[in-house]
Amino acid sequence: MASPNQPFVPSAVKTESELSLELNDSLTQAAVSTALVSVFRGKFCDAILPNRKTISFKKEQIIYDVGDNERTLFFLQEGFVKVGTITSDGHELIYDVRKGGDVVGELCASETRRPDRAVALEQTEAIPVPFDDVMEVVRKQPDLLARLVDVFCRALNEAYAQVNTLAVDDTAHRLCKVLLKLAAKIGQNSGSEVEIPTYLTQEEIAQMVVARRERISTALNFLRRKKMIQYTNHGHLLLNLKALETYSA
Amino acid sequence: MASPNQPFVPSAVKTESELSLELNDSLTQAAVSTALVSVFRGKFCDAILPNRKTISFKKEQIIYDVGDNERTLFFLQEGFVKVGTITSDGHELIYDVRKGGDVVGELCASETRRPDRAVALEQTEAIPVPFDDVMEVVRKQPDLLARLVDVFCRALNEAYAQVNTLAVDDTAHRLCKVLLKLAAKIGQNSGSEVEIPTYLTQEEIAQMVVARRERISTALNFLRRKKMIQYTNHGHLLLNLKALETYSA
DNA sequence: GCCTGAGTGTTACCGACGTAACACTTCACC
DNA sequence: GGTGAAGTGTTACGTCGGTAACACTCAGGC
Numbered sequence: 388m389a390s391p392n393q394p395f396v397p398s399a400v401k402t403e404s405e406l407s408l409e410l411n412d413s414l415t416q417a418a419v420s421t422a423l424v425s426v427f428r429g430k431f432c433d434a435i436l437p438n439r440k441t442i443s444f445k446k447e448q449i450i451y452d453v454g455d456n457e458r459t460l461f462f463l464q465e466g467f468v469k470v471g472t473i474t475s476d477g478h479e480l481i482y483d484v485r486k487g488g489d490v491v492g493e494l495c496a497s498e499t500r501r502p503d504r505a506v507a508l509e510q511t512e513a514i515p516v517p518f519d520d521v522m523e524v525v526r527k528q529p530d531l532l533a534r535l536v537d538v539f540c541r542a543l544n545e546a547y548a549q550v551n552t553l554a555v556d557d558t559a560h561r562l563c564k565v566l567l568k569l570a571a572k573i574g575q576n577s578g579s580e581v582e583i584p585t586y587l588t589q590e591e592i593a594q595m596v597v598a599r600r601e602r603i604s605t606a607l608n609f610l611r612r613k614k615m616i617q618y619t620n621h622g623h624l625l626l627n628l629k630a631l632e633t634y635s636a
Numbered sequence: 637m638a639s640p641n642q643p644f645v646p647s648a649v650k651t652e653s654e655l656s657l658e659l660n661d662s663l664t665q666a667a668v669s670t671a672l673v674s675v676f677r678g679k680f681c682d683a684i685l686p687n688r689k690t691i692s693f694k695k696e697q698i699i700y701d702v703g704d705n706e707r708t709l710f711f712l713q714e715g716f717v718k719v720g721t722i723t724s725d726g727h728e729l730i731y732d733v734r735k736g737g738d739v740v741g742e743l744c745a746s747e748t749r750r751p752d753r754a755v756a757l758e759q760t761e762a763i764p765v766p767f768d769d770v771m772e773v774v775r776k777q778p779d780l781l782a783r784l785v786d787v788f789c790r791a792l793n794e795a796y797a798q799v800n801t802l803a804v805d806d807t808a809h810r811l812c813k814v815l816l817k818l819a820a821k822i823g824q825n826s827g828s829e830v831e832i833p834t835y836l837t838q839e840e841i842a843q844m845v846v847a848r849r850e851r852i853s854t855a856l857n858f859l860r861r862k863k864m865i866q867y868t869n870h871g872h873l874l875l876n877l878k879a880l881e882t883y884s885a
Numbered sequence: 886g887c888c889t890g891a892g893t894g895t896t897a898c899c900g901a902c903g904t905a906a907c908a909c910t911t912c913a914c915c
Numbered sequence: 916g917g918t919g920a921a922g923t924g925t926t927a928c929g930t931c932g933g934t935a936a937c938a939c940t941c942a943g944g945c
Contacts, residue, residue, distance in 0.1 A: 472796070474804045482796060494796075497789035503796065522785075526778035532771060539788035540746035546795030547721070547731060547743075547751065553802045554846045555723045557901070588922065597803050599903055604924055806931070837892065848933060853894055887945085894939075903930080910923075915916105 431531055434524050436462060439514050444507040451492055452504045458495040458518040463487050466511025467573055467585050471594065472503045481594040483545060484508070486573050493538060508585055558598045559606045563635035565595045566616065570626050580617075583624040680780055684773050685711060688763050693756040700741055701753045707744040707767040712736050715760025716822055716834050720843065721752045730843040732794060733757070735822050742787060757834055807847045808855045812884035814844045815865065819875050829866075832873040 441464060444450055450461055453473055464487055471481035482503070485491055491505045495518055525531045545568075552561050566583075574581040589607070593600040610616045615630040690713060693699055699710055702722055713736055720730035731752070734740055740754045744767055774780045794817075801810050815832075823830040838856070842849040859865045864879040 472800065474800055476804050478804075480800065480803050482799065494789060494793060497786045497793065502793065522781060526781060529775035529778070532775060532781070535785065536771070536788065537746045539785065539792060540743060543788060543792050543795060544743060544746065544751060546792060546799065550731065550795065550798050550802065550846075551721065551723055551729065553799065554729050555725050555727075590922085597799075600923090601904090601925080602902065604922095608924075839892085849893085850895080850934090851932065853892095857894075889942100889944090891942090892940085895937085897936090898934080900933085901931095904928080906926090908924080910921100912921085913919090915918085 431534055432462065434528055434531065435516055435521060436514055439516065441512050441514050444511045444513065446507055446509050448507050448511075450505040450507060450511070450513060451501060453501060455501045456499050458499065459515045460490050460492045460495070460518060460521055461505070461513040461515050463489050463491065464512040464514060466513075467508040468505050468511055468513075469508055469591070470503060470505045479594045480597065481591065482549070483542070484569060484572055484595075487512075490538060493542065496539075508587070508591075553597060558596065558602045559609060560635055561596045561598065562592070562603065562606045562610070563615075563631050565592065566610075566624070566626055567628065567631055567635060569624075570628060570631075574626070577619075577625060579627075580625045581628055582619060583626065586622055587624075680783055681711065683777055683780065684765055684770060685763050688765065690761050690763050693760045693762065695756055695758050697756050697760075699754040699756060699760070699762060700750060702750060704750045705748050707748065708764045709739050709741045709744070709767060709770055710754065710762040710764050712738050712740065713761040713763065715762075716757040717754050717760055717762075718757055718840070719752060719754050728843045729846065730840065731798070732791070733818060733821055733844075736761075739787060742791065745788075757836070757840075802846060807845065807851045808858060809884055810845045810847065811841070811852065811855045811859070812864075812880050814841065815859075815873070815875055816877065816880055816884060818873075819877060819880075823875070826868075826874060828876075830875045830877055831868060832875065835871055836873075 444466070450468060451457075451459075463485060467484060467486050468489075468491055469481050470483045470485060470491055471479060474480050485505075491513075492501075494503050495501055521535070525535055552564055556564070569583050569587075570581045573583060573585065575584050576582075589603045590600045592607075593603045596603060598606075607616065610631075613630070613634075615627050615634060617625045619625050693715070699717060700706075700708075712734060716733060716735050717738075717740055718730050719732045719734060719740055720728055723729050734754075740762075741750075743752050744750055770784070774784055801813055805813070818832050818836075819830045822832060822834065824833050825831075838852045839849050841856075842852045845852060847855075856865065859880075862879070862883075864876050864883060866874045868874050
């Protein structure tokens with residue numbers, strides 16, 4: 388596997404004409420930004436997780452898959468995970484990325500057969516909890532209710548935001564929004580820039596943006612020329628949030 | 637306003653080449669079909685709604701709008717409502733259609749400023765209930781918890797299904813799925829066919845399908861020539877579910 | 886009856902993006 | 916050090932669908 392360290396910037400840079408430059412109007416993107424991060428941290432964990440065993444998942448390992456029918460949520464302790472599905476034409480589609488402190492698998496609440504899947508993006512520790520157990524705890528401690536509702540509501544918000552972008556934005560703008568979302572969820576400050584501390588292939592980014600990998604390659608280089616992004620010497624993305632926000636707005 | 641009774645079928649029917657005929661692979665559409673219908677009927681209503689006043693909304697009247705900041709759910713008693721938003725480029729986008737027995741406005745659970753809006757598609761009766769009141773009732777009657785969670789979970793399921801279609805289907809297939817969804821939610825049996833008992837303009841259908849009205853016009857006529865849909869003498873849509881399901885699959 | 890406005894039907898044109906094909910870089914492993 | 920696999924960069928081509936423009940149908944008001 389080739390690491391993308393210091394990705395080769397071709398000397399003959401192609402014309403920018405391909406990627407539309409005109410500023411798109413901004414989305415009613417809803418302030419979904421901060422995501423599910425850590426919603427379940429604290430009280431929720433204290434009430435549900437003690438005396439349960441953690442499971443380790445290696446990079447690329449499937450936590451649960453489309454078609455599974457056990458109804459369990461997974462409380463992520465450590466690591467990054469992608470949540471998505473496999474489309475009818477066989478391609479992967481990524482809805483969301485979550486990390487330690489988040490939950491995945493909430494869709495099993497109203498379906499027996501899972502429509503979605505979660506895959507570890509890197510070494511991940513998670514505690515599986517049967518859905519019924521979660522409900523039981525919330526019934527006994529009604530102060531946790533708000534948090535449970537919040538988890539679903541935020542996910543719903545994000546899903547709608549995704550529909551919005553798909554309806555109005557072109558590839559470059561959607562890529563921007565994906566990068567900003569990643570920054571909000573798993574970004575780490577690195578001076579005035581924000582680093583995405585996980586290596587994501589262009590293919591994976593494409594699955595989040597909903598576009599072909601080739602377009603992502605072109606769009607990423609477009610953003611690099613615009614100084615909106617760069618790579619660290621570890622091959623990670625380094626984002627200029629200000630610039631990205633301006634462009635995506 | 638012209639009624640679309642017996643819509644004029646042009647004698648010179650255009651070639652079908654424009655609309656792709658090849659069968660697309662089917663979506664992992666998740667069995668979201670039946671939707672939120674009546675989820676809140678029964679116990680939930682008994683516990684929350686007594687002694688509250690109903691509000692009437694006329695066709696086209698806004699129930700709540702983008703930017704509103706009161707946190708209230710609306711329990712629909714009668715009528716049809718569209719839930720959606722206004723995109724950054726000023727166009728309306730419809731996420732969902734709901735009817736008597738459903739709730740709308742659930743997104744206010746985690747946002748103060750509403751990102752969405754609900755508009756009556758016909759005369760509608762609804763009971764507004766502050767979000768906090770709903771939470772209070774659920775806390776006191778934990779058996780309602782499952783239903784509350786179910787509402788959010790189903791909405792989430794549908795939102796993801798929408799992302800799926802946008803990712804893989806062309807306009808004609810998306811239209812099919814929208815029609816099938818309408819059938820599941822507000823359809824009425826009419827012999828072997830199912831009738832959509834509300835008049836929807838092509839513009840509104842376009843907002844559900846996420847496409848321009850012109851494309852919808854063409855696609856609807858394409859489906860008519862294929863005998864997958866027709867109009868009643870009241871100008872309502874009449875759907876051949878079998879055929880639509882086969883095509884959309 | 887006539888006019889206006891809303892809704893629908895149709896087409897030509899063009900741009901964005903999927904497809905396909907291929908070159909290049911880096912790393913792992915032998 | 917060589918080889919293959921994975922990942923990235925780039926282009927030519929075709930197509931779906933947005934844009935624009937316009938014709939037609941019907942209902943209601945004058």
